[in-house]
Amino acid sequence: MNITQDNMKVVEIMSRLSIDRASRALSKILRTGAMISLSRVYIADLSETTAKMNDDLREMTGVMVNFKGNVGCKLLFMLPVTGSFILTDLFLRQPAGTTKEYNEFTESVVQELGNILASHISNALVSDFDAILVPQPPQVHNDYAGVMFSNLVLEQGMTDDKLLLLETQFEICKTELECYLFLVPEMTSFGKLLDNLGVNV
Amino acid sequence: MRKILVVDDAKVIRMVIKRILTRHGFLVAGEAGNGREALEKYKELRPDAVTMDIVMPEMDGIQGLKEIIAFDKQAKVIMVSAIDQRDSLTDAIRNGATDYVVKPFEDDRMVSALKNIFGEA
Numbered sequence: 330m331n332i333t334q335d336n337m338k339v340v341e342i343m344s345r346l347s348i349d350r351a352s353r354a355l356s357k358i359l360r361t362g363a364m365i366s367l368s369r370v371y372i373a374d375l376s377e378t379t380a381k382m383n384d385d386l387r388e389m390t391g392v393m394v395n396f397k398g399n400v401g402c403k404l405l406f407m408l409p410v411t412g413s414f415i416l417t418d419l420f421l422r423q424p425a426g427t428t429k430e431y432n433e434f435t436e437s438v439v440q441e442l443g444n445i446l447a448s449h450i451s452n453a454l455v456s457d458f459d460a461i462l463v464p465q466p467p468q469v470h471n472d473y474a475g476v477m478f479s480n481l482v483l484e485q486g487m488t489d490d491k492l493l494l495l496e497t498q499f500e501i502c503k504t505e506l507e508c509y510l511f512l513v514p515e516m517t518s519f520g521k522l523l524d525n526l527g528v529n530v
Numbered sequence: 531m532r533k534i535l536v537v538d539d540a541k542v543i544r545m546v547i548k549r550i551l552t553r554h555g556f557l558v559a560g561e562a563g564n565g566r567e568a569l570e571k572y573k574e575l576r577p578d579a580v581t582m583d584i585v586m587p588e589m590d591g592i593q594g595l596k597e598i599i600a601f602d603k604q605a606k607v608i609m610v611s612a613i614d615q616r617d618s619l620t621d622a623i624r625n626g627a628t629d630y631v632v633k634p635f636e637d638d639r640m641v642s643a644l645k646n647i648f649g650e651a
Contacts, residue, residue: 354633357634358634421545434542437542455615461617463618466539466587
């Protein structure tokens with residue numbers, strides 16, 4: 330598939346609208362100024378991205394969501410384990426610093442945040458772009474970024490060395506919380522979305 | 531006191547819903563983490579209403595709803611999901627759901643959905 334600059338512009342707009350919706354939902358559930366913003370959408374080199382992830386040696390917690398429908402897609406959201414403590418306190422309306430270790434509540438919060446993010450991204454793609462996209466139950470993992478990213482790649486069955494990546498920034502109460510949000514559509518699905526919009530690929 | 535069964539695979543969401551309902555005078559009689567457990571708990575507890583998530587492992591909320599309605603045609607089931615899509619909503623209503631609450635929700639939305647069921651709104 331030949332992806333032109335114009336195609337990428339359309340994908341960027343679709344992604345921005347989806348991420349905006351997810352961001353509003355996240356703000357509402359955390360009852361704070363939480364914001365996910367899209368930094369850029371680009372076709373990344375798989376081996377370079379894997380190497381970058383392998384360089385991040387922090388212990389991470391991540392949630393992976395598979396989507397069913399006519400658009401094959403996977404979402405991986407991960408952040409350092411210490412970041413998940415902050416989210417847990419916000420979610421459970423506890424004073425900051427209450428959560429000091431990873432436990433069943435932290436896992437459940439990350440699981441639900443994955444569900445909220447995935448659902449609202451799919452809601453936007455369904456209502457605005459005529460996709461059929463239903464999230465499946467989220468799976469929570471604790472590991473290094475490189476390991477979780479490799480699992481994402483393996484599960485997506487990627488044979489190509491290129492993947493579409495959405496790079497995001499995540500801020501809570503104006504404090505940047507480092508995280509990775511990968512939304513990886515199958516390249517054929519990407520074409521379907523553009524078709525729905527009447528964009529030639 | 532009205533007995534409610536809360537079904538969601540996320541423990542923290544069950545906690546949040548329980549906290550809201552208890553504060554508004556409902557009794558959370560039981561909790562379940564998927565559709566299959568929900569049916570078992572429904573048979574055991576015979577709650578006045580159920581709040582049911584949709585995306586869950588093992589058995590999803592739509593299947594759980596179908597099985598509960600097959601067991602008890604009068605069952606009152608409110609779907610509670612972050613999926614805000616027409617197909618999902620019509621699927622739920624067609625299969626007997628009484629209402630559909632989108633996550634994240636305001637406390638009042640959940641309470642009014644339950645009060646509507648019991649004609650107490």
